[in-house]
Amino acid sequence: MRMLPVLTRLAWRYLWRNHRRTIIMLSAIIIGVWAMIFMTALTRGMVDQMIKDGISVMPGHVQVHNPAFLDDPSVSNRIAISDEQLAARFDPAGFKAWASRVKVPAVITSERESRGVTLLGIDPAAEREFSFVSYDDVEGRFLDSVDDKGIVIGMKLADTLDTEVGKRVVLMSQDPDNEIADRGFRVVGLFKANMPSFEEAYVFVGKRVAQKMLRIGDTTTEVVFLGDDYRDVDPTFERVNAAVDGTLEVRRWYEVDAYLGTMLKVMDGFVLIWVVVIFLALSFGLVNTLVMAVFERIREIGLMLALGMKPASILGQIIIESMMLLAVGLAIGDLLAWATIVPLQGGIDISAVAEGMEMMGASSVLYPKLYWNDMLLANIVVLILGFLASLSPAWRASRYEPVEAITKVG
């Protein structure tokens, strides 16, 4: 520790002795760090959006079903508990939000076309927290109650069916006795979604109207719950588990949609790999810079050793020099990344490649998301790998014999 001030001073001065070389290396580090953090933020934003979109169309954070519903999602496998009993169980538990819904496959028919869809019989008030549809952004209107006799369909589906607000369509599904259950609805609203595929896949009707059409009394097929953070759903999961009896299946969102769950896990690994790969590219420049810096001052290293500085101090000086270079690069790179990500957090329109993104389950607008953990990870990885990369030139410098070093012809 006694040597730290003198080593730090020497390292800093030597760093700027050849300022052109240092600036070039610094620029490479800054761009590398910026790329690490910016690309991570873009990918994080994309995956977050995919997960949020995924959660918003179906699972909430935790779902409850009849265990048989997972293999056969029909009303035969509904939750045999009335709405009233569900409310008695879940209201006192104080969840952030919960909703029961009827969700079954159905066929929608206009006077021209038919399509297979997922019928969602919902309580519009309870679903507001879960829905991917912005109620205020619907052409026409959204459902206003569980008894609303209208239907809200996606804009794309309306195009496919060649229908519009005010026209009638017919929904057809099966009741618990496997008899045809159908009903005519007037289209009251057309919704937009981030994912165009959602506009074709889902239709909304009032929950009681759906129950009546499907002849299932006041039961539903799915109950969904919202916690505080989709990344930490275990507390909500435990509370739901405690509130239901063992006859129902409780699942977290990532168990419901394994693809999204895997994406989240893969993302953490991806960030680390991405950071390491960029650093490996940088490390060649860093090691070269340090080797050159050592080579051009062999005689001075010999002088310091001759004057009584220990090899360990020479080793420390080169490592400090490397750490300083990286620290300056990281500070500026972090700042640059932050300065470029924050203005873009409102979204980057990539609709030009929307079809490809949609195949991956991502929307056509990217919202870069800067996580401090990712920034911290990038910084720590760069410093640790930088330390390791600088060991070789530093070790080499500390091994010089004073006499040989002093007499070295440069």
Add this chain to the structure above:
Amino acid sequence: MRAVRCVDLCKTYRQGDQDIKALDHVSIEIEQGGFVCLSAPSGGGKTTLLNAIGGLDIPDSGEVWIGEQRIDQMSKGELADLRLSSIGFVFQAYNLIPVLTAQENVEFVMQVQGISAAERRDKSLAILEEVGLEGLESRRPAEMSGGQQQRVAVARAIVSRPALVLADEPTANLDSKTSDELMELFTELNEHHDTTFVIATHDQRVMAYAKRLVRMLDGRIVDDIEQNAA
């Protein structure tokens, strides 16, 4: 009191296919307060002997003593400690650390020794004044003449009052006036501070300042005479 003792030192270098005997059974004793010049033509072995005395080079055989310590068997770390605490060095060239100012160069050894900042500052300013460099404390080596740089090196070598100062061709890059000034400084320090000086040189003017002149040839001491210094 004995400052340096070398007993039967041998050192051979390999140069191409040839073995060069840099030291060939060299023995010498130097008393504390001595002012000795090692004189030899190029390749005569004076620098090798100086390096062996300073613990910068390890002889193939023989013994090197500084005071009561045998140094030829010391580890690198022990040698570094010895140089730091007891020996001051002045080399022919590349004497200073170019990224430090004159004052910082003088303070360097003291800083490595762990001396407080205030004491370092006082001592460095005093010694720079003593070697005639008052007002040049903030200059870096590149901003000083060769003579001024050598003075800074001398200041650094003596600021911690080492018992022994080893100088290798200290006047090689200096004009005659500056050389004389430097040697007068050495003489003054030798007389006033009882510092032992061992100087390797082939400069006749430097030899004239020495109290003892040791001539070497082909790695052997061929002449060792006391003389009246200039």
